[in-house]
Amino acid sequence: LTNNSGIVSWQKSPCRFCGTGCGILVGVSGGRAVAVKGDPNCSVNKGLCCMKGYHSVQSLYAKDRLTKAKVRKNGQMVEVPIQEALDLVASKLKQTIESHGKDSVAIYGSGQWTIPDGYVASKLFKGCLGTNNVEANARLCMASAVTGFMTTFGIDEPMGCYEDMDHANVFITWGNNMAEMHPVLFSRMIANRKRRSNVRIIDFATRFTRTSQAADMSILFKPQTDLAVANAICYEIIRNDWVNWNFVNEHVSFHKGKTNIGYGTEDHFAFQDKGENISFAEYKQFLEDYTPEKVEKISGVPAKDIKYLAALYGDPSQKVTSFWCMGMNQHTRGTWINNLVYNIHLLVGKISTPGNSPFSLTGQPSACGTVREVGTLTHKLPHGVVMNEHDREMAARIWDVPVTNIDPKPTYHTVEMFRALDRGDIRFIWIQVTNPMVTMPNLRRYRNGAQKDDRFVVVSDVYPTPTTDVADVILPAAMWIEQEGLFGNSERRTQHFAQIVDPPGDAMSDTWQIIEVARRLGFDKQFPWSEENYIEKIWEEYRLFHAGPKHEMAPYKVLRERSGVQWPFVNGKETRWRFNPKHDPACTNGKDFDFYGKKDNRAWIWARPYEPAAESPDDEYNFWLNTGRVIEHWHTGSMTRRIPVLHNAVPSAYVELNPEDAAELGVVNGEMVRIISRRGQIIIPAQINGRGVPPRGMVFVPFFDESYLVNEVTLDAFCPISKQPDYKKCAVRLEKV
Ligand code: SF4
Numbered sequence: 128l129t130n131n132s133g134i135v136s137w138q139k140s141p142c143r144f145c146g147t148g149c150g151i152l153v154g155v156s157g158g159r160a161v162a163v164k165g166d167p168n169c170s171v172n173k174g175l176c177c178m179k180g181y182h183s184v185q186s187l188y189a190k191d192r193l194t195k196a197k198v199r200k201n202g203q204m205v206e207v208p209i210q211e212a213l214d215l216v217a218s219k220l221k222q223t224i225e226s227h228g229k230d231s232v233a234i235y236g237s238g239q240w241t242i243p244d245g246y247v248a249s250k251l252f253k254g255c256l257g258t259n260n261v262e263a264n265a266r267l268c269m270a271s272a273v274t275g276f277m278t279t280f281g282i283d284e285p286m287g288c289y290e291d292m293d294h295a296n297v298f299i300t301w302g303n304n305m306a307e308m309h310p311v312l313f314s315r316m317i318a319n320r321k322r323r324s325n326v327r328i329i330d331f332a333t334r335f336t337r338t339s340q341a342a343d344m345s346i347l348f349k350p351q352t353d354l355a356v357a358n359a360i361c362y363e364i365i366r367n368d369w370v371n372w373n374f375v376n377e378h379v380s381f382h383k384g385k386t387n388i389g390y391g392t393e394d395h396f397a398f399q400d401k402g403e404n405i406s407f408a409e410y411k412q413f414l415e416d417y418t419p420e421k422v423e424k425i426s427g428v429p430a431k432d433i434k435y436l437a438a439l440y441g442d443p444s445q446k447v448t449s450f451w452c453m454g455m456n457q458h459t460r461g462t463w464i465n466n467l468v469y470n471i472h473l474l475v476g477k478i479s480t481p482g483n484s485p486f487s488l489t490g491q492p493s494a495c496g497t498v499r500e501v502g503t504l505t506h507k508l509p510h511g512v513v514m515n516e517h518d519r520e521m522a523a524r525i526w527d528v529p530v531t532n533i534d535p536k537p538t539y540h541t542v543e544m545f546r547a548l549d550r551g552d553i554r555f556i557w558i559q560v561t562n563p564m565v566t567m568p569n570l571r572r573y574r575n576g577a578q579k580d581d582r583f584v585v586v587s588d589v590y591p592t593p594t595t596d597v598a599d600v601i602l603p604a605a606m607w608i609e610q611e612g613l614f615g616n617s618e619r620r621t622q623h624f625a626q627i628v629d630p631p632g633d634a635m636s637d638t639w640q641i642i643e644v645a646r647r648l649g650f651d652k653q654f655p656w657s658e659e660n661y662i663e664k665i666w667e668e669y670r671l672f673h674a675g676p677k678h679e680m681a682p683y684k685v686l687r688e689r690s691g692v693q694w695p696f697v698n699g700k701e702t703r704w705r706f707n708p709k710h711d712p713a714c715t716n717g718k719d720f721d722f723y724g725k726k727d728n729r730a731w732i733w734a735r736p737y738e739p740a741a742e743s744p745d746d747e748y749n750f751w752l753n754t755g756r757v758i759e760h761w762h763t764g765s766m767t768r769r770i771p772v773l774h775n776a777v778p779s780a781y782v783e784l785n786p787e788d789a790a791e792l793g794v795v796n797g798e799m800v801r802i803i804s805r806r807g808q809i810i811i812p813a814q815i816n817g818r819g820v821p822p823r824g825m826v827f828v829p830f831f832d833e834s835y836l837v838n839e840v841t842l843d844a845f846c847p848i849s850k851q852p853d854y855k856k857c858a859v860r861l862e863k864v
Contacts, residue, residue, distance in 0.1 A: 302454020496615015
């Protein structure tokens with residue numbers, strides 16, 4: 128929508144449809160958001176948008192928008208006044224705690240929560256109610272990225288920024304279909320290649336995608352074997368003496384060890400900091416199992432291609448940026464594969480300088496801001512963890528609650544939270560701005576739990592979904608620019624947006640719903656804000672957690688003025704490259720880099736072995752199933768399927784088949800195929816020679832369509848460290864229907 132007629136104002140906001148955080152200008156007419164254009168002053172996208180961004184405001188206005196609260200009475204959902212619904216939520220919360228204990232209640236949000244949403248959720252549940260049952264769907268999409276950062280650097284979030292895209296001349300996309308998932312960043316990469324003669328894009332993936340099509344080279348590997356290939360690249364770098372010894376001797380240490388200790392368990396600190404030191408010689412010995420020739424047999428990647436990748440990383444004249452997202456994070460060894468890509472960059476010293484960046488991208492607009500920074504995971508506090516006494520004391524002081532309220536033990540990560548709901552250990556769950564009855568892997572198991580009679584499920588959302596179908600109370604939510612808020616994008620950029628239009632009917636923000644319930648429970652002192660300026664007041668309270676040069680956040684008035692500010696924001700300056708003293712004021716060791724997240728001020732190279740997937744094809748289930756997204760749709764499609772132009776472009780999900788497999792099955796485009804796993808089955812139309820082509824023996828299904836619930840089939844195995852499930856690999860068989 129770019130027609131200017133009748134538009135009375137253009138107001139800035141970040142887009143809400145992915146973690147890139149493009150700045151957009153929203154055109155308003157007659158009190159409605161009617162148009163979108165890219166914000167030319169936003170450094171993220173410099174005026175560009177993708178199709179979801181351009182059409183994003185239409186997601187506010189579909190006919191079946193939830194505008195009234197509903198409560199289940201005698202099995203039927205009936206409309207009630209919003210105040211009555213909030214009274215019921217508060218009384219059920221109270222009763223459940225009285226009958227079953229504080230850990231029988233939970234809140235589950237998402238990376239689409241604004242920063243204030245996540246902050247008040249954490250304050251109410253962790254600070255006031257005393258339970259660590261707070262999780263968010265970002266556990267399903269980026270927990271392995273966090274554990275990768277923590278184990279290698281001791282501190283979370285990327286050291287680089289999007290400007291790396293303008294400086295690098297080699298881009299390697301690791302299991303990351305950027306052309307569809309991060310299209311504006313991908314366009315920046317392509318623009319760089321057009322501008323300069325020496326830019327190359329190498330796509331390293333398990334299936335041929337639109338990113339592979341646009342790349343200069345596509346390298347396919349067998350699922351899970353990226354672990355072996357990354358080690359082979361390191362082997363080759365060392366064999367050719369492409370190691371940057373100055374960098375390695377000064378800034379790197381080598382480790383192996385306690386690899387199954389979990390993120391957010393009581394052993395959290397061991398997981399983060401207690402790997403056993405090994406020598407470089409021991410690390411080199413470990414890599415002897417990963418010669419390119421040996422790894423070719425495991426991975427299917429020709430040894431010459433592994434050597435080519437190693438040469439690109441190893442050539443001192445090349446600036447190399449690696450990008451990854453779900454392909455590496457949704458992996459039963461997600462933490463390890465994150466570590467392994469850092470290993471490569473660290474061996475050659477290509478890190479934290481413009482254009483040299485290992486860059487883990489996020490999928491949701493505030494997965495970083497709300498989930499990683501505010502800390503809406505069971506073990507986290509705002510800028511801290513519940514296991515740390517100092518962090519608990521700080522939270523208690525800022526939140527004005529007794530420190531004994533904050534439980535030092537984490538409870539359930541996301542998969543365990545829904546298992547606890549199934550078992551009855553959790554009896555009350557409040558789900559906000561996410562759709563777990565579509566997104567949980569091995570879905571049937573978790574839907575059964577949510578549907579049990581003595582479970583109480585509250586859902587705050589904007590449209591009916593399979594999750595509102597299992598709700599006992601539905602609270603209509605304000606969406607995105609119908610409220611003031613803040614997101615945090617993939618490059619540590621905090622982005623403010625003002626309320627631009629009014630929410631419909633009784634819809635109110637998730638923040639305000641939580642405040643209303645908190646007050647009904649008697650926590651007026653902790654939630655004192657009036658509706659005026661409350662977002663600013665919440666931000667300034669939250670900012671108290673972030674004192675110090677490693678993570679200082681910008682004041683609200685600065686955020687309001689700019690199209691985002693990258694933290695740490697120290698002495699009025701943003702930080703673009705962390706750990707590099709030319710850019711990062713937190714560096715104090717007097718050297719050219721300071722990896723201050725680790726006690727030894729060094730980044731850690733980890734010896735991480737190849738390990739097979741949790742489930743691989745066999746005689747009975749002979750195909751790999753891979754799942755993911757398409758550019759037209761956002762997550763479960765609950766918003767984008769209601770935008771006509773996006774819905775018409777891809778009206779339903781499909782199973783993408785290799786043409787030879789399709790011929791063997793006797794299936795042509797559009798015919799129905801049954802996909803069967805050990806957990807369930809779906810029937811879905813076939814797509815052959817579409818936008819992507821899987822290799823023989825693999826099928827791909829996008830998960831945006833609730834009519835074809837691919838998660839009935841997927842496996843709920845997860846990385847033992849990050850607890851993030853692997854949606855990219857399980858074994859299925861196919862039948863023509
Ligand atoms: Fe929005 Fe992401 Fe598209 Fe940018 S790339 S316009 S943030 S969906």
